[in-house]
Amino acid sequence: MSIAQQPVPFLKGHGTENDFVILPDPDGRLDLSPADVARLCDRRAGLGGDGLLRVVRATGEAAAEAEWFMDYRNADGSVAEMCGNGVRVFARYLQRAGLAKGDDLPIATRAGVRRVRFEDDGDISVGMGVAAFPSGPGETVTVTVGERTWPARHIDMGNPHAVAFVDDLADAGRLFDPPAVHPATAYPRGTNVEFVVDRGPGRVALRVHERGSGETRSCGTGACAVMVAAARRDGRDPAADGRSATYVVDVPGGRLRITEDTDGRITMAGPAVIVAEGTIDHHWLNLA
Numbered sequence: 001m002s003i004a005q006q007p008v009p010f011l012k013g014h015g016t017e018n019d020f021v022i023l024p025d026p027d028g029r030l031d032l033s034p035a036d037v038a039r040l041c042d043r044r045a046g047l048g049g050d051g052l053l054r055v056v057r058a059t060g061e062a063a064a065e066a067e068w069f070m071d072y073r074n075a076d077g078s079v080a081e082m083c084g085n086g087v088r089v090f091a092r093y094l095q096r097a098g099l100a101k102g103d104d105l106p107i108a109t110r111a112g113v114r115r116v117r118f119e120d121d122g123d124i125s126v127g128m129g130v131a132a133f134p135s136g137p138g139e140t141v142t143v144t145v146g147e148r149t150w151p152a153r154h155i156d157m158g159n160p161h162a163v164a165f166v167d168d169l170a171d172a173g174r175l176f177d178p179p180a181v182h183p184a185t186a187y188p189r190g191t192n193v194e195f196v197v198d199r200g201p202g203r204v205a206l207r208v209h210e211r212g213s214g215e216t217r218s219c220g221t222g223a224c225a226v227m228v229a230a231a232r233r234d235g236r237d238p239a240a241d242g243r244s245a246t247y248v249v250d251v252p253g254g255r256l257r258i259t260e261d262t263d264g265r266i267t268m269a270g271p272a273v274i275v276a277e278g279t280i281d282h283h284w285l286n287l288a
């Protein structure tokens with residue numbers, strides 16, 4: 001961390017209980033090392049969070065499309081391309097700070113620009129882009145926890161996912177360690193793993209083990225990957241059959257509504273809440 005001379009402002013927020021430390025840094029003065037991020041996200045010695053959102057002005061090509069860049073980091077300090085719950089919380093912060101102009105807002109991320117919309121019901125929706133199938137549309141990988149192995153779909157939502165349908169969410173066990181994925185070469189930078197059960201037509205529930213954060217209460221990109229995996233399993237492909245598909249995805253921390261349109265574009269809607277605002281003791285920050 002570059003040396004802070006005075007208390008550093010922060011906020012804390014969550015989207016379906018996927019929780020984040022938010023650091024407003026409009027002029028890009030904070031130089032956060034992975035160790036700094038891990039200390040801030042530590043639930044005992046720091047502020048606590050599944051990840052960190054640094055709010056900084058977009059630069060370079062992205063600045064032509066979006067004023068703000070979501071610098072997302074996982075709780076262990078690693079960098080990730082995209083965070084679906086995080087981008088809604090990021091947007092909520094901008095709205096609350098008076099930095100969001102209008103109801104529709106582009107936000108730059110490492111996976112490209114995502115458009116968020118402030119909905120009348122209080123939720124925030126976000127255009128999540130198109131799902132990719134890096135191992136091929138029909139190909140599966142496998143996910144192993146302990147003695148159990150399941151086939152899984154390899155889906156990329158800007159960040160990597162392995163989606164496994166299971167009989168019971170408890171089958172995934174305690175998920176203290178990252179599930180093993182085979183072939184590991186399919187995921188050179190690691191992966192997020194989702195375990196999914198059916199909850200009725202157009203409705204599924206998940207548990208997730210997030211790369212760099214462990215088991216969390218929700219994952220927005222993961223919920224989108226799950227929606228696509230469920231739709232394909234159910235014989236639905238909106239780009240091919242000309243009808244959009246909507247699924248409700250129950251996560252341990254709430255509910256997300258996800259639609260895949262006939263052009264393959266995915267929109268996710270859900271809550272985003274700011275719960276606290278304060279300052280970080282700069283002496284503590286500078287101890288790193």
Ligand SMILES: N[C@@H](CCC[C@H](N)C(=O)O)C(=O)O
Nearest residue numbers: 080083084085159219220221
């Ligand atoms: N919780 C996020 C995903 C955060 C990044 C992920 N852990 C990764 O490393 O790809 C979401 O809501 O999408």
